Amino acid sequence: MDDRALLAGVAAVIGREQTLDDCAVVRCDDHCLVLTTDMLHETTDFPTGMTDWQIGWMSAAVTISDIASMGAAPRWLLLAAGLDRGERLAGITAGAHACCDRFGCRLVGGDTDHHEELTVVTTGIGAVAPDRVVRRLGSKIGDLICMTGVPGEAEAGLHGFKQHWYALIEPQPRVAEGLAIGMAGASAMMDVSDGLALSLYDLQAANPSVGYTIHARLLRRPAGVPPAEGLELALFGGGDFELIFTCAQDRYPIEGVDAAVIGAVTDRPGVLLDGEVLEKRGYQHQWHETG
DSSP: OBHHHHHHHHHHHHOGGGGSSSSEEEEETTEEEEEEEEEEEHHHHSOTTOOHHHHHHHHHHHHHHHHHTTTOEEEEEEEEEEESSGGGHHHHHHHHHHHHHHTTOEEEEEEEEEOSSOEEEEEEEEEEOGGGOOOSTTOOTTOEEEEESOTTHHHHHHTTOGGGHHHHHSOOOOHHHHHHHHHHTOSEEEEOTTOHHHHHHHHHHHSTTSEEEEOGGGOOOOTTSOHHHHHHHHHHOOOOOOEEEEEOGGGOSOTTOOEEEEEEEESSOEEEETTEEOOOOSOOOBOOOOO
């Protein structure tokens, strides 16, 4: 069982709309608040060699990226740390604070506890005008499929390509880009932290009446990586905090956004690469059922 299968059970309780995006959306006067939370563990989420400062930065970045993917501005962040050693808190807090400061957010509090394995939970709140919220639901036939940055760089860093190490351990949420994409009227958007292929399937699940077709020749690939491996990493590598979005052709390009067109939304439901079904694979948590 993977985390998407678990999410289906949650949707049955609280509703599909509440589980469709990375953030919950709550109307507050003339704005919408977007709310999200993430949990990271040392053995599965923080590669060996990271400093406590970088752990704090990454922990804040994953949550800020979720907010950016809704076309919202990050405002406040809470950080809870289950610490294996108390002296680690200072570095983690400093890193999270630096990330928040870099992207216009405020670290406003949190909690501490003792854990055998370092565990960090970040909760973020962003704000956006109601007509600028961008959800996963909304892609239309004929829309372009676009992606910021270069997919696969974080996974390349994990695979030993040293020039991409900092893409892995100090990710840069695309806050300014998310705001610009929302202002431009994108029809759907999400971040690709679980990998491009899985993200396309997540978009397709939100928009079951349409399909997503991409082309290998249009994909940017991490520099210095052999072509075949670069394509593998670009499609299936996790840890990137780029944005994938769909928009009408007359709304692209978007000023200030470094993005590439990688395909189009079609009337054939499914996810295709060069006309063939794209393997549904990427970064997912797995559980073994008991009983």
